[in-house]
Amino acid sequence: MATHIKLLLRNLRRERFYAVINVAGLTLAIVACLLIGLHVYQALTYDQHTDGHKRIYRATIDLINQGGTNTFALMSDTIAPTLALRNPDIEAFVRFKGLPDNSLLTVNDEVYYQEALYGTDTNVFEVFGHPAVYGDTRTALIDPNSMAVSESFNQLHFNGENSIGELVTVNGNDYRISMVFEDVPENSHLKYDVLVPIHGPGFAARPADPVIALFTVNSYTYFVMPENYDTSQFSAFFDAFWQETTAEVLRGSGINNTMALTPIADVHFGQPAEFDQPVGNLLIVYAYAVIGVLILLVAIVNYINLATARATRRFKEVGVRRLLGAQRGALIAQFLLESVFLTVLAAVFALLVIQVMVRAGVPAVLLDELSLELYNSPLVLGAVLLAALILGVLAGLYPAAWIATQSVSPHASTAHSSVREPILRKALIVFQFAVTISVISSTVLVLSQMHFIASMPLGFDQENRLVLTVKGAQPIARLPELTRSLEQLPAVQATTFSTADPAVGFSSGNWRVETEQGQMDSMFLSFQNAGDDYLEAMGMELVEGRSMSNADTGRTVVVNETLVQTLGWSDPIGMRTGMPGDIEGGEIVVGVVRDFHFDGLQVPVSPLVIRLSRPESYSALDPEVAFNQDARVTVVLREDADQGTLQELESVWRRHMPELPFQYRFLDNIIESRYTSESNIISTLAYSSAVSIFISCLGLLGLTAYTTERRTREIGIRKVLGASPSQLLFALFRNVFFLVLIASVIASLLSYYWINSWLANFAYRDEINLLVFPAAALLTIVLALITMVLQSWGPINRNPVHALRYE
Known part of the structure; x- marks a missing residue:
């Protein structure tokens, strides 16, 4: 192992330029992938923070009439207790009865409007498992004039100190704080900062006629049901109850109601309903996940390309070590150690970069819904380093195996090696630029749709x-x-x-x-x-x-x-x-x-x-x-x-x-x-475009340096025969341009499919401008050309005598 480490450090010193390129690309990719990954994880684990979430269901009402069916997230607060008396499968229920829009609160003689205030049942903390900061969850809402507030509310109004017993007035009714609970997690479909008893002042009023009361819509309702409950049974039970209870009132009206139960973990990405919280879009979440993985793959492609491209410089080393008895397994282990070291180093740098971004507030701009609680978890930090270790093995496996299994002699040299350029490298370059072009074109088309929306007349004046x-x-x-x-x-x-x-x-x-x-x-x-x-x-x-x-x-x-x-x-x-x-x-x-x-x-x-x-x-x-x-x-x-x-x-x-x-x-x-969701998409795509372009250009910079160095004698001979600098550039890099063209075709097809799927969310959509795809390809080609020219201009203009005296 000591020998492997010495060789590792020696090779890194000798190949500093390529090591920096690889670490920089991997660092940027891990930063982007980790930020996007945290967002995706939060989205896919909505409402799963409660231990018993698999047994909690949100109820919705379907109103059926001659005009069709409309789904309501709100229903009468009298329905849940009535059903619980008739159905033994209902183990518990919790209602959140909301006041219209904002509530008027007076705290410490200051008056303001408070959103996310609900009247709820006394068992809310038992069902949803909110830990108490101050107070007792079992008795918090028993008194009709008691109030439970979030930790953020307590910090805002009472500097985070124990506020039990403090007076808060809500719409003219006095309440006393009896509990402070931890903030509701960001990935919850229903968020609240203030809870009061549903039987308290301002919430208990309802129509005198119990049948008429069933038709009011004022509460989000949740049921706790047995494990693996068949929700179709509940729908049949409710249908029978509704017909029995309201038949007289609804006779001849053509109106009927049905009820459906949705597992709480599925609510956020479920079907939208009237009076519901904004629902998420799984297509967008999966698109984020794909973008994060693709950016990481672009960086891995960089590593594989540069590792195989620089392989010929190490053929002499491999030949000597084989002559001295080194086994192929030991050679592969050496190259894998270098790969793992670089990826772990990049992961450490990525974590440091994110820490700087956190303190600067950049993640809130990158992804508005991103919560950094997960980032600060030791489990996540450990998972990142473990993932980097696995990533290093995967990234280095092919180059290590390819180098260690080549038939070379200890006299092989960089200039005279007859090893052909792997076809896989060309495929990887195509993949790399296809990702870049795809992200660029998608960003432009999303911006085009948002501009179309912004410029479309709404039918009323919104300015001033x-x-x-x-x-x-x-x-x-x-x-x-x-x-x-x-x-x-x-x-x-x-x-x-x-x-x-x-x-x-x-x-x-x-x-x-x-x-x-x-x-x-x-x-x-x-x-x-x-x-x-x-x-x-x-x-x-x-x-x-x-x-x-x-x-x-x-x-x-x-x-x-x-x-x-x-x-x-x-x-x-x-x-x-x-x-x-x-x-x-x-x-x-x-x-x-x-x-x-x-x-x-x-x-x-x-x-x-x-x-x-x-x-x-x-x-x-x-x-x-x-x-x-x-x-x-x-x-x-x-x-x-x-x-x-x-x-x-x-x-x-x-x-x-x-x-x-x-x-x-x-x-x-x-x-x-x-259009917050659409704005987040634009931000994510814009950052992803910048990162993809930068990483791709880094890789191209390394490949250009290698290509120029490997073909030094060819450059000298062509100059002696009268070739101009532009002709030399074309001869050296025409294959790259051809690969970018192939990538642009693939990227255009993928981008068109994704954008078309996203535009299906809009009743009014802009036409997809097909010129965006060649424009994105042209932009990528120009950036690639600039990168190659900057790296190769010096060798191309060097005196050909130095090139012909090469070795």
Whole structure:
């Protein structure tokens, strides 16, 4: 072993240039592969952090009517306890009853909006296994006015100290913190920072009629079932229960509900549902995994190419050692030791690079969802080094075997060896550049699609729209006074009111609509309540009729073109619509708005109703539900609005809404957040392109140096015969250009298939520009040419006398 180590160090000193190239390429590849690998691992282990996750199922409701089937992630909070009394297979259930949008919290005399707040059952910590930082999981939520908060919430408001007993007000109701739990892992489909008892104030209210209560949608529901439970049994059980319980209410309506159970580990990548959290895309996750593996393979290809290319320099060493009795196994072990040493060294450097990136915050830019908890695990660090060891063996096995088994004499030399260049090396160069070209072309095409989305008209104005959040019925009732004051500001052009984010925050549900025959049918559609100036303020275009007006004596609505086309209305003005309980349809259509994209460009425009709502009417709401009301004020700013405008807006807000925080967002940012997944794809592909190009160029740099050195005498003879530098370059590297062309064809086919599959996620997609593929190939060829010229220009312009005196 000591002899092997001495030879290893001696060869590394002698081949410093190639050692640096190999270590640099492997380091970059391991960094990229590890970062992507952590992200992929987190994605594929969603909701698997709970010990009993295989027995936990999330329930969804399928609403079936004449318009088709719609799946809801929310259901009535009365369903789970009712089913548990009838089905002995249900071992436990947990409900998460959410308040609309944000909750208004007062902590340490500071008022702000809190997302991810739910009312839940007292056994939530037993089922989901959240460890306690402070407090007792068994008694945390027994008291109706108790509250459990996450470690992050505790750190933000109480500096991480023991906050048990501290007062927190939620929508006017007082709670005392009884427990602090560890943060919900990032790879959980349902995240929360504040939990209160579902039987506590503000959550316990429900319709008096138990049958009507079954139709409300307010809770995410989870069941604990026996091991390997057959979920089809549960669906049959629910069907029987639903028919028995609701037959009288639903007779003749054409409406039916069914329930399905999904293992919690499958929810994140399952079918999307109404009111669900954003679902993941397995195709994207697998694409990430493939990219990470391909980058690593590019680096391995570099090593194999350079190792076999430099092999002839070591034929004399191999011949001498064989003459002295060395076995082939010992020779292979020597070359494998060198390979393992370089890969392990690269792995150590990669871990150091990632540590620097962590401190600089770079991983959060590289992959937004990346959590570095796994990276800091000793198990992961050990796995990385073990993987590097295995990688070194795999990368070095072919070159070691090839070198050790060549028939050479101890007098063999680099210049006069008759060993032919392995065909495998050419295949590996093709693979290397195919990966690079594929990643480059994919990046360009993804950017093209995102530009297409960004430039596509949405059907409303999103620029210079500032959105303010209003919580509570009484503040909403005062909105006319607020908007009048806001409109007096010089930088404010107009204001409008809606019950959710303008143009994008639409709810969905089963609606009553009139047919051409004058009958009232059920139809699933989207809806939003808004003020009479809503369409004008949002820049939406009326194609028929008029807008809603506060002067209307009845309830009026505006519908979109898709709804009119779906129902086949020949004259939509005057047709009736209504909420599910409105059998006769008491809302009259007064206008038709041109279709606009409120659900994102991944899906086509669906039927829509915009209902007239008057803020003043909120003052008459029952106090039990008054605090749970939400609204938005959209402020249309003029082009000359500046930072001082925000201060003016806040001043007016403080005057009219002293009890509420001044929280604003810009509509274009709200819309942009819908495409976070696509932005992550762009970032990953961009970084991967840069890494692939750099690693490929490193390998080409080494191969160029080797080729130039090996063909030194040929260069001298060609120069003596009158060859120009450009002719010498062409003679030396025409094979490389040919291999890049082959790689470009392969890469184009692979990229086209992947991009076409990804574009299937969009209802509105850009055409694939076929010119991108030759452009990516051309870019790769240019980079390869620059690399080769930089390395070989000196030898090519050297005096041919030195070349002809070679050896």
